[in-house]
Ligand SMILES: O=C(O)CCC(=O)C(=O)O
């Protein structure tokens with residue numbers, strides 16, 4: 145009996161064991177199902193998170209580009225990679241310019257405007273002028289970012305002031321007749337081109353002061369003269385100017401980074417930019433009134449060389465050509 149009971153017990157125990165092991169298997173399979181569901185749910189929510197992140201990022205990118213465009217709509221007036229015979233744009237003169245220039249009837253442009261030409265001045269001529277400017281400016285130069293050499297007045301940047309270049313013997317020794325001859329002849333070609341494009345006689349245009357070489361770098365400004373990047377109207381900065389021209393002596397992205405010339409057009413609510421990328425032997429010229437508000441972007445790296453050659457219609461503001469007979 146005892147044995148039977150024991151046997152029964154064993155059977156019962158055996159049955160219980162089987163049941164328990166069934167239960168364990170079931171529980172394990174439930175656990176696996178739960179695990180699988182959990183994994184699915186995690187996968188699904190990770191997927192959802194990614195989708196949301198991608199959508200949010202795309203939206204942010206679209207909003208950013210849209211706002212950038214609104215604030216700095218820019219057209220390229222002249223790219224460095226282009227070789228332009230002539231690109232010209234004409235528009236109405238500003239009222240102030242019109243009123244002032246009307247005192248010189250022969251000099252009034254049919255329309256105001258701006259042009260760029262890469263075929264007015266020869267590369268060989270520019271080489272000579274660049275060599276002259278870089279040699280002299282390397283003997284002196286501003287301790288800030290903008291150095292100038294004005295061969296008409298002799299003004300030469302030196303540290304935080306100006307010295308008279310004609311009183312520095314090693315500077316004078318650098319000046320050669322042929323260089324100054326090229327300087328004068330380049331100036332004349334540009335004057336003729338301005339007269340032709342703005343439909344006025346060349347005889348009504350006179351070279352005026354300041355006309356100067358410039359070297360711009362990224363050095364920290366030490367004086368106001370070093371802050372070359374501010375927006376300005378040439379006629380406000382230099383009263384005698386009626387037509388401004390620039391001859392670039394070296395090339396954006398090749399010799400330096402930054403330093404593009406930017407016209408600011410449109411109005412305060414909707415300003416637009418028109419960019420000129422300077423390049424060797426490129427001439428840019430424009431009427432000097434408020435119709436041609438502009439600035440130079442800060443140079444990021446390298447040295448940017450140019451000559452600002454300025455013209456007036458007022459004979460009283462004229463300056464003579466460089467005298468070359470005193471040099472070797
Ligand atoms: O160097 C330039 O491109 C322009 C300089 C300028 O705006 C100026 O001399 O008035």
Ligand SMILES: [Fe+2]
Nearest residue numbers: 376377378438
């Ligand atoms: Fe200017």
